[in-house]
Amino acid sequence: GAGVSQSPSNKVTEKGKDVELRCDPISGHTALYWYRQRLGQGLEFLIYFQGNSAPDKSGLPSDRFSAERTGESVSTLTIQRTQQEDSAVYLCASSLARGGTDTQYFGPGTRLTVL
């Protein structure tokens, strides 16, 4: 079946603009995660959803970052008033459930460049 998809694949924006990044998880996966990958760095956790609630938002770096999820489907990550330090690849992952050792399946990411 289809994997995790993300759109757009690339986004170039000007400092101060708002951006919306989209994630379509694997059908049936109740858990959804957002991570950020800066150049040459490991992945940083941002937020995770169980269904449409977000029990862990601890990784969101500032109140400019927000995310929502519709049911057990699409999620959008919104960055308001973008800054140059927001430039990174934003990765979405989904898994069958939150707990245990369920594999997190990653999408290809959205590369965000803030000029």
Next chain:
Amino acid sequence: QQQVKQSPQSLIVQKGGISIINCAYENTAFDYFPWYQQFPGKGPALLIAIRPDVSEKKEGRFTISFNKSAKQFSLHIMDSQPGDSATYFCAAKIASYGKLTFGQGTILTVHP
């Protein structure tokens, strides 16, 4: 706070050689340790994972060694192939929680 430290940052190995990547963690509550493989332009994909109740797990050419007392674990790639050239990330998780905590990654290059 960097909870998972990974080394080396980059590694060059000849075809047929053994690639070894090491990770150390701080949080003793971690109880699930996966390794992910990432090719350029792709998202990371699970390669192999281990729970701390075993000291070693092998899948094909890939082996995880785990040392609970030292809070360290490592990935060994036997008979390394050019197709193994990728970035490898170790990670750790508290199994009852959602998020993975990742190491900084190792860029592996296998020369033919």
